Amino acid sequence: MNKLGIFIKDTFLKITKSVSFISMLLSPLVIIAVIVGIGYFAGSTLADTADVDVAIISEDSTIMQIIEESDESINVVDSITTEEAAREELADEAIDGYLVANWEGDSLEATVTHGSDLDNHLPLMEQALSSRQTMLRAQELGINPEQIQSLNEPVNVENHIVSIDDGEIVEEDGIANAIEVGSAYFINIVIMMFIMFYAATVIEEVASEKGTRMMEVILSSTTATTHFFGKIIGVFLVMVVHILFYVILGVGAFMYFKDHEFVTSLVGDLDVGSIIADFLEFSSVFLIVGVVMFMFIAAFLGSLITKTEDINRAATPLSLIVVLGFYIGLFAMAQPENIVVVVSSFIPLLTPFVMPFRIATNTVSNFHVWLSIGGSVLFTVILAYVSLIFYRANVLIYSDTNFVNTLKQSWALVRSENKASL
Numbered sequence: 001m002n003k004l005g006i007f008i009k010d011t012f013l014k015i016t017k018s019v020s021f022i023s024m025l026l027s028p029l030v031i032i033a034v035i036v037g038i039g040y041f042a043g044s045t046l047a048d049t050a051d052v053d054v055a056i057i058s059e060d061s062t063i064m065q066i067i068e069e070s071d072e073s074i075n076v077v078d079s080i081t082t083e084e085a086a087r088e089e090l091a092d093e094a095i096d097g098y099l100v101a102n103w104e105g106d107s108l109e110a111t112v113t114h115g116s117d118l119d120n121h122l123p124l125m126e127q128a129l130s131s132r133q134t135m136l137r138a139q140e141l142g143i144n145p146e147q148i149q150s151l152n153e154p155v156n157v158e159n160h161i162v163s164i165d166d167g168e169i170v171e172e173d174g175i176a177n178a179i180e181v182g183s184a185y186f187i188n189i190v191i192m193m194f195i196m197f198y199a200a201t202v203i204e205e206v207a208s209e210k211g212t213r214m215m216e217v218i219l220s221s222t223t224a225t226t227h228f229f230g231k232i233i234g235v236f237l238v239m240v241v242h243i244l245f246y247v248i249l250g251v252g253a254f255m256y257f258k259d260h261e262f263v264t265s266l267v268g269d270l271d272v273g274s275i276i277a278d279f280l281e282f283s284s285v286f287l288i289v290g291v292v293m294f295m296f297i298a299a300f301l302g303s304l305i306t307k308t309e310d311i312n313r314a315a316t317p318l319s320l321i322v323v324l325g326f327y328i329g330l331f332a333m334a335q336p337e338n339i340v341v342v343v344s345s346f347i348p349l350l351t352p353f354v355m356p357f358r359i360a361t362n363t364v365s366n367f368h369v370w371l372s373i374g375g376s377v378l379f380t381v382i383l384a385y386v387s388l389i390f391y392r393a394n395v396l397i398y399s400d401t402n403f404v405n406t407l408k409q410s411w412a413l414v415r416s417e418n419k420a421s422l
Contacts, residue, residue, distance in 0.1 A: 003222045007230020008237065015201060015238045024197050025242060029249070052117055055080035055089065055098035060108075063101050063132060070128035071121055087113075101129060106140065108133040181333065184360035187283045188329045191352050192322055194291050198239055199298040199318050200311075205231050206302030206395075207311050215395055224392040232295055239291055243284075282369055283356045289373070290352030293380045294318060300387040303394040325353035332357035346372050348379035 015021050055077045056064040068076050077095055080086050086098035090113065097114025110129055112118060118125075138147075209215045218227060301314045325344075332341040332354050345354040345364070351372050358364040 004226050004230050004233075007222075007227060008234040011205060011231055011234025012237050015205075015235065016241065020197075020201075021238065021242075024193075025245060028246075051075060052096040052121060053077050053094070054118070054121075055086040055095055056101070057081065057083050057086055057098060058101040060101065060103065060132070063099075063129070066128045066132055067099070067125060071124045074121060074125075090114075099125065103136075106133075106137055108136075181357075181360050183280065183283070184329075184333070184356045187280070187287065187356050188326065188353055191287050191290055191356075192326045194239065194242075194287065195294045195322050195352075196319070198235055198291050199294045200315055201238075202231060202235050202295050202298035203302040203305070203311055203315055205235070206299055207305040207308055207314070210303065210305060210395060219395070224395050225388060227395075228299060228388055228391050232292075232299060235295060236292065239288075243287075282359055282373070285373055286352040286355055286376070289376045289380060293348065293352075293376065293383060294322075296380065296383045296387040300390050300394075303391045321349055325350040329353035329357055333361070336361040336363040346375060348376045351376050 051073050053075045054067070056067060057080070058064070064076050064078065067074060077089075080089060080095070080098070083098070083100055086095070086100075089095045090098060096117040097112060099110060099112050101108060101110040103109075108129055112122065112125065138144075209218065215227075297318060298315070301318070302311075305311060305314050328341065328344050328350060331338070332345070335341060336358050341354060341358070344350040345358050346368075355364070355369065355372050359369060
């Protein structure tokens with residue numbers, strides 16, 4: 001195996017066997033499992049405690065009927081007819097609570113006594129009592145039930161989401177738009193996590209070998225260029241495996257749940273898979289290009305480090321750019337045509353965070369999407385070349401000065417080497 005292949009294999013195996021990578025790989029699954037588990041047990045608990053026994057004390061016999069009809073989980077104990085008897089039964093825990101409701105003029109006054117077992121049932125009980133009060137007042141005013149129903153009938157408002165394409169109004173599907181927006185949030189978070197993890201991994205890989213003086217031994221038998229690309233390609237292959245792992249799980253989950261009753265009732269005949277695939281067609285490109293772009297910067301920053309203790313400090317500039325891009329991306333959801341958002345979507349270091357939201361909100365044409373991709377790819381190539389130049393100059397240079405002075409020395413060294421080569 002050639003030397004480049006050895007560096008790629010060594011880097012790939014080292015990272016994939018590390019605890020940090022396994023944690024990064026499984027943490028989203030653990031979070032999802034915990035959320036689903038909490039929801040399941042919470043639902044089971046509510047289901048187990050849903051049925052309650054309640055005594056209704058009132059001279060109005062209709063109240064008992066409307067309470068039963070309003071909430072099927074309430075079992076009205078009609079054998080209890082006095083408040084004293086209800087209190088005794090509640091003290092003996094034979095019932096979960098009781099309701100006392102009497103008319104004061106044309107107002108219905110009600111008191112509910114319970115040991116917090118009726119908290120989830122109170123809103124429906126209040127609504128039922130309010131309905132009874134409304135009906136009685138309507139009868140006194142000579143309004144029949146049909147007229148009351150017509151007065152309380154809600155307004156039917158249809159929500160039409162549209163986009164403007166070359167001066168034409170194009171109808172959008174609300175659910176489809178929600179799926180695209182949700183996917184944009186997801187891809188923005190994934191891009192941030194991937195960049196932070198893999199950029200830090202590249203910095204650590206380079207800095208650890210330089211800080212322990214292993215770099216001198218390595219470069220005695222190979223070139224800095226081979227070592228540079230061996231590390232980058234090795235980390236890149238780890239990222240590919242990482243993405244494929246989630247893709248396989250995502251496709252499997254989609255195939256399993258796509259015909260589930262809840263999903264079909266929510267999306268109807270909408271082709272969710274096609275919508276997500278169309279959105280990820282561009283967003284996945286921004287993910288890959290964005291991570292590779294920051295990996296080259298990370299390799300350059302790692303070459304400036306003399307001691308492994310400086311790894312976190314070296315990663316600070318990357319973290320600031322990532323956080324800035326992440327929050328501009330979130331702002332892009334609310335103001336996709338804001339001048340800051342539009343300009344940021346064409347700045348290569350910010351494009352991966354901002355452009356997916358502009359795609360999701362249909363505020364950018366395919367031409368501009370491809371233009372931003374082309375610009376990002378070109379910038380990545382230039383960045384790779386510049387990073388390699390600095391990497392070769394810095395990788396065997398050790399300095400006890402601060403990070404800024406080390407960067408200045410690196411620039412001076414590159415300039416002197418360029419003059420010497422002329």
